[in-house]
Amino acid sequence: MALTPKDIATKRFSAPIIGRRAYREDEVRAFLHRAAATLRGRDNLTSLEVGRAAFSKPKRNELGYSEDEVAAFLGLVAVELTRYFKTRRG
Numbered sequence: 001m002a003l004t005p006k007d008i009a010t011k012r013f014s015a016p017i018i019g020r021r022a023y024r025e026d027e028v029r030a031f032l033h034r035a036a037a038t039l040r041g042r043d044n045l046t047s048l049e050v051g052r053a054a055f056s057k058p059k060r061n062e063l064g065y066s067e068d069e070v071a072a073f074l075g076l077v078a079v080e081l082t083r084y085f086k087t088r089r090g
Contacts, residue, residue: 003080005036011073013065022064023055031055035077039084046085047078 009032016022031053037043053074058064 002083003039003076005039008032008039008077008080009036013069013073015063016066016068021067022058023067023070024058024062025065027055028065028070032077035081038081045081047081050074050078050081 011032013028034043034045035050038045051074055070
């Protein structure tokens with residue numbers, strides 16, 4: 001099933017289990033908004049950039065997003081961006 005820009009822009013993730021790594025929510029949100037904008041034709045984020053995405057650890061007293069959940073979803077986003085660019089070229 002294809003991801004829509006809205007699916008990407010509104011995606012939420014769980015806080016990590018204690019002892020697991022997390023990413024800063026604001027950085028992940030900004031990145032996902034870029035991905036959604038790309039699918040709307042307003043940015044050019046590539047699947048290669050998705051694969052290379054790096055996010056900071058949460059600030060002290062912030063929970064952040066589960067690294068595992070974010071990584072799994074970014075894999076789906078990369079597939080969707082690849083599909084998007086193939087259909088634009090074809």
